Amino acid sequence: MKAIVTVVGKDQVGIIAGVCNRLAQYNINVLDISQTVMEGYFTMMMVVDLTLCDTAFEALGRSMKDYGESRDLSIRVQREDIFNAMHKL
Known part of the structure; x- marks a missing residue:
């Protein structure tokens, strides 16, 4: 199963490393990543593979x-199919 991880917040050192390390603790592989900084605000979207993750999705x-809250970031994890359904035109 794939999921979409979004990260938004004020730019700071180590955001990508911290989020990727946290995902790795759950055996989650990053398949694709896009990030940008606009006027001091960091945004990132990742497609991740949950196949080897044995933690409940809600947990x-x-x-x-x-x-994310501990780093003043907003981090959201959504199932890929739900994300796609929400963003269909």
């Missing part, structure tokens, strides 16, 4: 959200 989402 994973909560953990990533809590991690």
Whole structure:
């Protein structure tokens, strides 16, 4: 199963490394990543593979959200199919 991870917040050192390390703790592989900084604000979108993750999806989402809040970031994890359905024209 794939998921979409979005990260938004004020730019700071180590955001990508921190998020990727946190995902690696759950055996989650990053398949694709796009990030940018606009006027001091960092945004990142990642496609990740949850195949080897044995943590419940809701618990994973909560953990990533809590991690983000500890760094003053907004981190959201969505199932790929739901993300695609929400963004269909």
